[in-house]
Structures are given as C-alpha cells and as structure tokens.
Amino acid sequence: MGRAPCCDKANVKKGPWSPEEDAKLKAYIEENGTGGNWIALPQKVGLKRCGKSCRLRWLNYLRPNIKHGGFSEEEDNIICSLYINIGSRWSIIAAQLPGRTDNDIKNYWNTSLKKKLMSKQQKEEQARRASWFTVKQEMKRETEDYTVPPYWPQQQPPLMPLTSTSTAIPHSMNSPHPFGFSYVQAHLYENSFSVLSSASSISPINNTYSQVSAPNDTFQGLDGFPGELIYSNNQQIFDGLEGFYGTDSLPVGSSTGSSSAESSSWGDIYSLGFPQIVSGFEACQQSTPQVSTYDEQHCTWAA
DNA sequence: AACAACGTCAACCGCATGCCA
DNA sequence: ATGGCATGCGGTTGACGTTGT
Numbered sequence: 001m002g003r004a005p006c007c008d009k010a011n012v013k014k015g016p017w018s019p020e021e022d023a024k025l026k027a028y029i030e031e032n033g034t035g036g037n038w039i040a041l042p043q044k045v046g047l048k049r050c051g052k053s054c055r056l057r058w059l060n061y062l063r064p065n066i067k068h069g070g071f072s073e074e075e076d077n078i079i080c081s082l083y084i085n086i087g088s089r090w091s092i093i094a095a096q097l098p099g100r101t102d103n104d105i106k107n108y109w110n111t112s113l114k115k116k117l118m119s120k121q122q123k124e125e126q127a128r129r130a131s132w133f134t135v136k137q138e139m140k141r142e143t144e145d146y147t148v149p150p151y152w153p154q155q156q157p158p159l160m161p162l163t164s165t166s167t168a169i170p171h172s173m174n175s176p177h178p179f180g181f182s183y184v185q186a187h188l189y190e191n192s193f194s195v196l197s198s199a200s201s202i203s204p205i206n207n208t209y210s211q212v213s214a215p216n217d218t219f220q221g222l223d224g225f226p227g228e229l230i231y232s233n234n235q236q237i238f239d240g241l242e243g244f245y246g247t248d249s250l251p252v253g254s255s256t257g258s259s260s261a262e263s264s265s266w267g268d269i270y271s272l273g274f275p276q277i278v279s280g281f282e283a284c285q286q287s288t289p290q291v292s293t294y295d296e297q298h299c300t301w302a303a
Numbered sequence: 304a305a306c307a308a309c310g311t312c313a314a315c316c317g318c319a320t321g322c323c324a
Numbered sequence: 325a326t327g328g329c330a331t332g333c334g335g336t337t338g339a340c341g342t343t344g345t
Contacts, residue, residue: 016313016339039330055331056314068312091333106334107312 007050017057021047025054026062060101067099071108
C-alpha cells in the first residue's frame with residue numbers, strides 16, 4: 001500500500017511563486033504563525049499550493065533575515081570544514097550560518113565551492129610536487145658526492161604490505177576538537193601488521209590545519225589477528241575503533257577495494273582540499289601487486 | 304543574430320524520522 | 325506496540341540567465 005498523498009495533486013499549483021502568492025503567505029504567517037500545521041496552511045491562506053511547497057517557500061525565501069548569495073571567505077571555510085567532517089548534512093551546516101538556508105548552501109556547494117576548492121587544491125598539489133622534485137634533486141646530488149664505505153649498512157627498502165586499509169574518523173561535535181578527525185591506517189605484512197594513527201584538527205574560523213601522529217605500532221606474528229576483517233571488508237576492522245573515537249568510521253580507501261557509496265562520496269572530498277591527509281591514502285588506494293620490485297631511484301615499489 | 308553549452312538556483316520528489324492516537 | 329500522518333531532509337530537476345562560438 002502506498003502512502004496517501006499530502007495534498008490533491010490535481011488541484012495544486014506548481015512551479016515558481018508569484019509576488020501575490022508570496023505576499024499572501026508572508027502576511028498570513030507574520031500575522032498568525034504557521035499554526036504548526038503546514039498541510040492545513042494553504043487553505044487558510046487561500047493558496048492553491050501544497051503545504052510542503054508553502055513551508056519550503058517560507059523557510060528558503062520569505063522568512064526574515066534570509067541572506068542570499070555573496071558568501072564570505074569565513075562562510076566558505078565553515079562550509080568546507082563541516083562538509084569534510086559531517087558530509088552533506090546541509091541542515092546542520094546551515095544551522096552554523098545564521099541567515100543561510102540548507103538549500104542555499106547545498107546549491108552553493110554544488111555549483112561553486114566544490115570547484116573553487118578543486119582548483120585551489122590542484123595549484124597546491126602542483127606547488128608541492130615542484131618543491132618535492134627540488135628536494136629530491138638536491139638529495140641525489142649530495143648522494144653522488146658521497147661514497148658508501150663497504151661496511152656501511154645499506155638502507156633497506158621499506159616493506160611492501162600484502163594489503164593496506166585506511167579510514168578517516170570525524171570527531172564528534174562534543175569532542176575537544178569537533179572540527180577534526182582521526183586517521184587510521186593498517187598494513188598487513190607477511191609476519192606482522194602495523195597500525196598507524198594520526199589526529200587532525202581543522203579550524204573553520206581561520207582555516208588552519210594541524211596534525212599529530214601517533215607512534216607506528218608494529219605487531220609481530222599474526223596469531224589472533226583478525227586478518228579476515230581486512231581482507232573481507234575494510235569497514236569492519238575499524239568498527240571496533242568507533243567506541244574509542246566516539247564517531248562513525250569512515251572508510252576512504254582500501255587495497256582490497258571498497259566501493260560503498262559512502263566511501264566514494266567521501267573519496268571526492270578527500271581528493272579536494274586536504275593533501276596532508278590524502279597523501280597517506282594514495283598507497284592504500286592502489287591495487288596491491290602480486291610481484292613487486294623496489295625502484296631505488298624513485299624510492300617506490302612497482303609491479 | 305542564432306544557437307549551444309554551461310551555470311545558477313528555486314522548487315519538486317521521495318524517503319526517513321518522529322509524534323501521537 | 326503499531327499504524328497513520330506531518331515534517332524535515334537531501335538529491336534531483338528544470339527553467340532561466342549568461343557566456344561562448
């Protein structure tokens with residue numbers, strides 16, 4: 001059985017509101033309030049509109065102190081920070097911005113802010129790559145001038161994990177750092193596994209970012225280690241951490257291949273604005289090759 | 304000038320949630 | 325405890341304006 005329609009669709013006007021309709025609705029609500037019943041309101045006002053439509057028109061356009069357009073830099077920062085932490089919870093984001101509606105913020109994000117952030121991120125990434133290239137060139141030059149004595153131990157290439165998984169966990173709003181999140185990365189090796197975690201804090205006010213890394217804990221042996229969790233579903237391994245962080249786990253990438261709607265939508269935002277966090281995920285988001293060789297020149301593993 | 308492509312934003316739709324009888 | 329209903333929310337659509345060819 002389907003739900004009964006909220007209004008008689010045949011006798012209801014749709015589409016843009018006329019100034020007369022706006023005036024009627026505004027005058028009535030300012031005089032009498034909504035009466036706590038939007039469904040009955042159109043009849044009282046004398047409008048051939050659905051109650052839902054009236055509500056939307058009032059909340060998004062007619063009610064007092066509504067701001068349209070002209071988002072400030074500060075508002076941009078707040079929207080970005082909150083989006084990163086809580087996702088597309090537009091009503092919650094709107095609650096932090098007096099005079100802004102969820103619809104307005106949603107439109108602004110989808111049409112402008114997302115792109116703005118993307119281009120900013122691209123520029124930063126280019127700058128980062130350019131400076132890293134300079135550092136590597138410098139290191140290479142220094143190494144060439146230096147002869148390694150025969151007894152000097154050669155640096156071992158980093159271990160290639162069999163599989164890796166990572167997640168970002170937004171802090172709860174009542175935590176000391178409500179606009180931050182924690183990042184946990186797990187690597188499974190042949191005879192051990194390691195868990196690396198870090199906490200990040202973003203200030204929506206001045207757009208600053210800080211990160212604190214915890215020691216990299218390596219556990220020898222795999223006895224008792226729930227490896228199947230990593231192999232089967234990267235969400236599961238972090239479910240147990242929820243109690244610790246007090247929030248929902250948020251998978252962002254896994255070498256075992258997560259493709260949930262949640263992780264893909266968050267994947268977008270991670271690739272947008274915060275390279276410090278994204279850089280750590282990149283390795284995890286690649287498929288783990290079966291046979292790998294270490295490229296000493298580029299300090300990377302290759303299939 | 305005409306048309307296409309693109310951007311913006313108001314409004315709609317359908318689902319989830321909460322309240323109340 | 326349950327079902328019906330109103331409300332709130334987020335995703336999507338489509339009209340309209342602007343810009344580019």
